[in-house]
Amino acid sequence: MGRTIIVSNRLPIKIINDNGSLTYAASEGGLATGLDSVFKSGNNLWVGWPGIALDDNKKSEVTKTLLKQHMKPVFLSAKEIEDFYEGFSNETLWPNFHYFNQYTIYEEDLWIAYKKVNQKFSELVCDELEDGDTVWIHDYQLLLVPEMIREKKPNATIGFFLHIPFPSYESFRLLPWRRELLNGMLGSDFLGFHTYDDMRHFLSSVSRLAGLGNSNGTIKVKNRLVKADALPMGIDYDKYAASASAQETLIREARYRKSIGSIKLILSIDRLDYSKGIPQRLRAFDLFLTRHPEFNGKVSLFMVVVPSRDAVAKYKQLKEEIDLLVGSINGRYSRLNWIPIHYFYRSFPLPALSAFYRISDVALVSPMRDGMNLVCKEYVASKLDHKGVLILSEMAGASKELSDAIIVNPNDIQQLVGAMYKALTMPEELQIKSMKSMQESLKRYNIHAWVKLFMDQLRNVKNDQINLKTKTIDAAIELEIQAAYSHSKERLIFLDYDGTLSGFNANPDDSKPDEELQELLHKLTADSKNKVVVISGRGRHTLEEWLKPFPLEIVAEHGVWLKRIDKPFKTLMKINSDWKKDILSLLERYVNRTPGSFVEEKDYSLVWHYRKVETGLGEVRTRELTSHLKYMTANANLQVLEGDMIIEIKNSDINKGSAAMKLMEIYENTDFFMACGDDWTDEDTFKVLPETAFTIKVGGSESQAKYSVNSYKEIRGLLNKLIES
Numbered sequence: 001m002g003r004t005i006i007v008s009n010r011l012p013i014k015i016i017n018d019n020g021s022l023t024y025a026a027s028e029g030g031l032a033t034g035l036d037s038v039f040k041s042g043n044n045l046w047v048g049w050p051g052i053a054l055d056d057n058k059k060s061e062v063t064k065t066l067l068k069q070h071m072k073p074v075f076l077s078a079k080e081i082e083d084f085y086e087g088f089s090n091e092t093l094w095p096n097f098h099y100f101n102q103y104t105i106y107e108e109d110l111w112i113a114y115k116k117v118n119q120k121f122s123e124l125v126c127d128e129l130e131d132g133d134t135v136w137i138h139d140y141q142l143l144l145v146p147e148m149i150r151e152k153k154p155n156a157t158i159g160f161f162l163h164i165p166f167p168s169y170e171s172f173r174l175l176p177w178r179r180e181l182l183n184g185m186l187g188s189d190f191l192g193f194h195t196y197d198d199m200r201h202f203l204s205s206v207s208r209l210a211g212l213g214n215s216n217g218t219i220k221v222k223n224r225l226v227k228a229d230a231l232p233m234g235i236d237y238d239k240y241a242a243s244a245s246a247q248e249t250l251i252r253e254a255r256y257r258k259s260i261g262s263i264k265l266i267l268s269i270d271r272l273d274y275s276k277g278i279p280q281r282l283r284a285f286d287l288f289l290t291r292h293p294e295f296n297g298k299v300s301l302f303m304v305v306v307p308s309r310d311a312v313a314k315y316k317q318l319k320e321e322i323d324l325l326v327g328s329i330n331g332r333y334s335r336l337n338w339i340p341i342h343y344f345y346r347s348f349p350l351p352a353l354s355a356f357y358r359i360s361d362v363a364l365v366s367p368m369r370d371g372m373n374l375v376c377k378e379y380v381a382s383k384l385d386h387k388g389v390l391i392l393s394e395m396a397g398a399s400k401e402l403s404d405a406i407i408v409n410p411n412d413i414q415q416l417v418g419a420m421y422k423a424l425t426m427p428e429e430l431q432i433k434s435m436k437s438m439q440e441s442l443k444r445y446n447i448h449a450w451v452k453l454f455m456d457q458l459r460n461v462k463n464d465q466i467n468l469k470t471k472t473i474d475a476a477i478e479l480e481i482q483a484a485y486s487h488s489k490e491r492l493i494f495l496d497y498d499g500t501l502s503g504f505n506a507n508p509d510d511s512k513p514d515e516e517l518q519e520l521l522h523k524l525t526a527d528s529k530n531k532v533v534v535i536s537g538r539g540r541h542t543l544e545e546w547l548k549p550f551p552l553e554i555v556a557e558h559g560v561w562l563k564r565i566d567k568p569f570k571t572l573m574k575i576n577s578d579w580k581k582d583i584l585s586l587l588e589r590y591v592n593r594t595p596g597s598f599v600e601e602k603d604y605s606l607v608w609h610y611r612k613v614e615t616g617l618g619e620v621r622t623r624e625l626t627s628h629l630k631y632m633t634a635n636a637n638l639q640v641l642e643g644d645m646i647i648e649i650k651n652s653d654i655n656k657g658s659a660a661m662k663l664m665e666i667y668e669n670t671d672f673f674m675a676c677g678d679d680w681t682d683e684d685t686f687k688v689l690p691e692t693a694f695t696i697k698v699g700g701s702e703s704q705a706k707y708s709v710n711s712y713k714e715i716r717g718l719l720n721k722l723i724e725s
């Protein structure tokens, strides 16, 4: 079995340089604990920056020590840390992804540093990577690494998880390097996001910027399947529950209780960050104390702010703002035996954190934006007596899972004040009921379940890619088709037109046979053993005009019309068109509402075209129209087909399959069957052909066809080889 290589900006370790002597301490972060069992087993490895800039003479010592703990360091110089980490990661991507665009800086030098450091990470991973290994890359600092690895190792298994929000297209598009960043991410096989919103924002950017659509989160990138999904990260539930009942925690809790007395506590714990909404929270608490004087002296805010990124100017300013607000509130409300805010600007060991979780009546988690937020989950897991209330911002990913919390909009100060009051006066039974329900969910979707789900999904994508690949025509299959072709006496060859014999053009009227195709059709039809059928959804007049010079059969409008060689078009069956009037008036209503769309009326079908409609609006209208049409056609003998930027409505009895059957009856001595097509209307042809037929799908989506090729050019190539064989 291959190894798993985890790649993240930081290694799960802290190195302290005490006058040249280095000490190592394991990091307690959620990711580190969750992946503990993964990277410490077998030959698995964690690649990342060890957290400090080191002199060259220390590097080999650190490498050796870390390797023993399954870690491989990426060393960064002080300048790289400044430009790649503090700069592009934290002053460009972080504010943009958290919708703080007034703080985003756009500097080419920082982008260059970001690319260089991502390259450094990817090179180190590539040096380690062997066949069968799995790479799992984490977070916004390393968005380019998946593609950089893919370029060197095209078959690598690469997963990526984004821990922060993926912003809406409207924010993401502001970045000058948006295409490169997306392409970087699309080097992965599987991409995980905390919430469905993050995932759909990502897919929307992929569609608008890279022009790639998706089917339930699956995207085709240069003929490789890439899947995106929402996979909320859990916590190590048992670890937090156990820590909440540990002796050391209980001793601390008793000590804290003694010093603060019997007042109620509202807990707030965050890294210092503007995305966490700390000043807004303080202002809301200030207003709460004014509005509810009965709580003065009875409740305190217990606020831990963990120092973070203090080299970045915005963070320094934020720290000053918080200091001022705390000072002002405490100055105004404090009494001799009570202060409104207990403020700590430092970090604490886990037993202290657990004691804070235990002792607090309310946790106030009100970020302006947060990918997930683990503090609120840890608070819930620590409430062994199920008493306590969680106030949670709807802007935190966790709010999608913890719907039993009091959910607030962090910008709504009135609502925050109301939520504090509601939380502090909530009856115990209600607290217990909500807490138990949240605990159930967090126990089930814990960090281990998250890791397993991620790895399973990554494996599934890889299997899907392999299943698709097995159908791709290779040299051996080509020889097999050639042999069958040359040994046969009568051949029936069905060829779809658009996407199969010809590429797609912005203007479909430009798709008439080019010289290469003309030559191919001449040669193919010159062999009297070949009965060639062009089987298309296009109208009969166009096909007749384009294909006049060639002795072949034409099936038009998905099987409505058949034109035998040298004969005029005839309908293949008696068709009722009475339904057209009602549907036409519905389609016209949609045309009126959708600039750029138009209706095409064919003899036995109606087509709504949206190729020229604004991107996004066309898709929205299509969904609306399709469900409208499905409802209207429920009891009629009609089918609604979704094609390339079109919706077509036609009689259910008409399809390419019925037309193909008719031709099979005519050419009953056929001993070589072949059908090539690119969209799902061709599936009907594939289905009716005998087992021995060579059915070939253009493009990699699911199909009844036996084989697949990547583009119409390969179909032309294959047909030419058959003619020559």
Ligand code: GDG
Residues within 6 Å of the ligand: 028, 029, 030, 163, 164, 233, 269, 270, 271, 304, 306, 346, 347, 348, 349, 350, 353, 370, 371, 372, 373, 374, 375, 378
């Ligand atoms: C990013 C995303 C997403 C805090 N104070 C102390 C301490 N902590 C621990 C908490 C918690 C962690 O730090 C903070 O995690 P969050 O999720 O709240 O926030 P970020 O650091 O911004 O993390 C976030 C996360 O990635 C995971 O995907 O949820 O949205 O921004 O575990 O307990 N730990 C100790 N002492 C402290 O004083 N020991």
